[in-house]
Amino acid sequence: MTPSILPAPAGRPIAVLSWGLGVDSTAILLRWILDPTSREFDLDDLVVLVAQTGDEWPITGELAEQYVFPLLRRHKIRLVQLARTARTKEAAGGCNYTVLDDTRSPTRCYIEGLYKLSDEMFHSGTVPQTGGKRLCSVHAKGELLDWWVGAYTQGRPYTHAVGFELGELSRRDQDLRKSKLPGRQALYPLIDWGWWREDAYDYLLRHLGVAYEKSACQMCPYALTSAKGRGRTIPRYLAAPHLAMLPLLMEHTAVALNERQGLIGGKRLADELRRHPDAGPLLALFAEHLDAQQWAVYDVRRAFVQGKDGRAASARSLEVVELGSQKDVRAHLDLIAEKHGRSVERDGIHRRLRLLNRQPTLPTAERSLVLSPATAEPKVAPAFPKMWETGLAGAAISQEELVL
Ligand code: SF4
Structure with a gap:
């Protein structure tokens, strides 16, 4: 069920702060509270928004509850905490975002979230990626914030403050480029004030008496x-x-x-x-x-072909061959290796049985049986079967030769 979000009160300005719970955006919030000349709206009109990834360090929630929530309560500032309920709308059977808490007297920081970013990573068998578009942040934070803000502002003009500091001008520029919500006027108070992260840190130390810690997911x-x-x-x-x-x-x-x-x-x-x-x-x-984990032997196949745009395209198939304890699946992999007359490669504590190696030219394909904790969900990309056939043809090998 989609939670209902009441639109902003008519006739009042709308100000939203994306509060990442860390040093930068906490310093903005604190200065807005302590120094009214630093803002152009009443605290009554401010909504402080937190998108809970579910994977923040525990200290982040403790600092928020101990040092910031009492100020929010005292000044009756509205705090809205959001989280994902599932990776996709399809998996949720509708909206996959929810409101964990919406109050002017917050007491609990829900850093455990609901559907965590780490759930997504474990299910797809990957880690958050650096470079590119910070998709982890887009999915676990940006999309939820846009969802709530869009429903709240209904296209009316609003200011949206984000805690980029002077060392993050490129992130500010990227934010400006991708800003799509109607009515959004982006605000970067730390940059406008000429503050670096050290300034934000010192401000918190001076006024809260605590060495504030940078927020991040534990696996960032x-x-x-x-x-x-x-x-x-x-x-x-x-x-x-x-x-x-x-x-x-x-x-x-x-x-x-x-x-x-x-x-x-x-x-x-x-x-x-x-x-x-x-x-x-x-x-x-x-x-x-x-x-202590449940383990699996995974069959990992990848096909690489030349895409329509001339660049390499790839698709993956991930299937479970065997489940069991770490000891059991090791024994199972050794049996398959023996049958194929190959040896299991060891890479530190990893075990891999290569059945087909990728060639340097396209089309090509690769296949390995690997041991892993059984967190990743089996998945065959829709484009995989056709690309696999093409890849195998390029590698001059038939399906029959790869039967386990
Ligand atoms: S803190 Fe790191 S891992 Fe977490 S959402 Fe942001 S960029 Fe991704």
Whole structure:
């Protein structure tokens, strides 16, 4: 059922803040509360919107509840928390977004969300990707915010504040380019005030008395790609090893299904931790965590052809061959390898039986049987069967030769 969203009151200005719960947008909110000259609307007309991905660090919710919610309650500022209920509208049987909370006296930050970004990643056997359009953020945040704002503003003019700081001018430009909602006037208060992230951080420290932490999903690849980001994130994992289990399991599954994956721009978080002198207990916990999973032998096939635009196009088929404990599926893979007279490749703790290698020219195809925690849903891309036939022809191999 689609939750009903009442339109904004007639005759009043509309101001919306996308609150990411982190340093930047929290500083905007705090300055708007403490310094009325920093805004051009009444706090009564402000709606603070949070899209819960479900994967934020616990400290993010704790900081919000402890330091910001009391101010929202005192100033009766409206806070709306949103979440996805399913990956798609089809899976939800209608609208796949919902309102978790809509109040001027918030007490609870619902950082657990509902259908989490990590659910989506585990089901598709991948990790959030860096580069391109930040699709994880678009699906887990942007689309929900647009849904709520569109229903609330009904096309009326409104200001939409986003917490990009001076170091994020390219993200500001991208936001301006892709801004499509009618009536939206984008506002970037930190940039307008000439603030860098350090200024936002200092402001929070000065007025709240707390060293505020940057918000992000626990498996955010953007928090891991730079040395500075790793310097912030890896100590968080080491301090609370149970919080590293989600990113490590997600990465392990993604790498099993596609060895080019990894949470550090294609490189692996697990390898980074293996090089860390203090990560022994964390890695031991991860080995136990892996062993406690249900495992699968997956049959991963990919076909590569030349698309109509002349560029390479690919399609994947993912099927489950066997389910069981880690020990059982290892034994099963060894049996298949023996039958085919091939050996199982080992890549760290990964196991892969290559049955068909991709060729450098198109069309081509590849096929491997891999061991992985059984989180990924079997899926055959609609275009796959035809592309597979073409790929096999290019690889000069018949279906019969690949029977398991
Ligand atoms: S915090 Fe990182 S992983 Fe989470 S939605 Fe944003 S970019 Fe994606």
